[in-house]
Amino acid sequence: EFDDDEPISPHGDGGLVRVRARVAYDGSGFAGWATQPDKDTIAGRIEAALGVVLGLPGPVVTVCAGRTDAGVHARDQWLHADVPWPLWAEHEQAAKRRLNGLLPASIRVLEITEAPPGFDARFSAMSRSYTYRVADRGEVDPLQRTHVLGWSRPLDLGPMNAAAAPFLGEHDFAAFCRARPGASSVRRLLEFQWHRDSTGLAVMTVTADAFCHSMVRSLVGVMLPVGDGRRAVDWPAEVLAGRTRIPAVVVAPAFPLVLERVSYAPDLAAYAARARRFRGTGDGTRM
Numbered sequence: 320e321f322d323d324d325e326p327i328s329p330h331g332d333g334g335l336v337r338v339r340a341r342v343a344y345d346g347s348g349f350a351g352w353a354t355q356p357d358k359d360t361i362a363g364r365i366e367a368a369l370g371v372v373l374g375l376p377g378p379v380v381t382v383c384a385g386r387t388d389a390g391v392h393a394r395d396q397w398l399h400a401d402v403p404w405p406l407w408a409e410h411e412q413a414a415k416r417r418l419n420g421l422l423p424a425s426i427r428v429l430e431i432t433e434a435p436p437g438f439d440a441r442f443s444a445m446s447r448s449y450t451y452r453v454a455d456r457g458e459v460d461p462l463q464r465t466h467v468l469g470w471s472r473p474l475d476l477g478p479m480n481a482a483a484a485p486f487l488g489e490h491d492f493a494a495f496c497r498a499r500p501g502a503s504s505v506r507r508l509l510e511f512q513w514h515r516d517s518t519g520l521a522v523m524t525v526t527a528d529a530f531c532h533s534m535v536r537s538l539v540g541v542m543l544p545v546g547d548g549r550r551a552v553d554w555p556a557e558v559l560a561g562r563t564r565i566p567a568v569v570v571a572p573a574f575p576l577v578l579e580r581v582s583y584a585p586d587l588a589a590y591a592a593r594a595r596r597f598r599g600t601g602d603g604t605r606m
Contacts, residue, residue, distance in 0.1 A: 364422055369400065449524070475548070
């Protein structure tokens with residue numbers, strides 16, 4: 320899920336223009352979003368393709384709404400890049416078509432345009448939403464095996480939703496985040512609930528201002544034993560209050576996790592400036 324401590328690129332100036340793109344991808348087989356040496360990543364593919372499309376000698380540095388882990392998918396990931404204005408003006412009309420021609424079918428550029436004033440893919444984002452799907456009523460459909468977790472015990476979503484309710488609002492999620500020196504684990508959850516879809520899958524939806532590393536999958540991991548009766552309804556809230564990671568909370572597998580939506584502030588520049596200022600204190604503080 321999102322790692323919201325990635326560096327940002329400088330604002331476009333000196334002949335540069337900021338472009339933004341909305342992309343979707345199947346994360347199966349990729350080593351996550353962020354570019355890594357000698358690894359196949361989503362950003363690595365997009366940055367290389369963008370460099371080719373613009374006729375640059377190398378990849379273009381991008382900044383996304385947040386970096387997803389290996390195997391995680393996205394329907395609505397956003398990024399921005401600062402590129403030379405003359406090259407963008409020359410290739411703008413064909414950029415989407417050419418990018419999708421260079422990228423594998425598992426990565427699609429849904430739109431790419433010049434960014435509105437003040438847009439920052441990371442800092443202008445007010446919220447991010449994820450889903451996580453679990454099959455607890457029989458075997459996983461073989462055609463969904465890369466997107467659905469098989470669970471051998473039936474889940475009761477009533478207790479799971481009751482256990483999730485205390486998580487709403489602003490809390491310190493240190494018990495559900497991978498520790499990072501100097502980084503805050505305080506986040507604001509706007510939505511956290513489970514439902515059955517039309518096929519009977521148990522689907523978690525969680526929305527927050529931001530997520531720290533492994534947080535979403537840890538939230539899944541603390542809720543599943545409540546749903547199958549192995550833990551009491553109040554156990555997840557006790558873990559949250561403890562602010563310490565414990566072995567009993569298992570981080571769920573990454574492959575059923577999907578980034579569904581990123582929502583942006585109407586006042587892009589002002590919101591980004593506030594977020595950048597708070598996170599620039601050195602403690603990773605979020606909005």
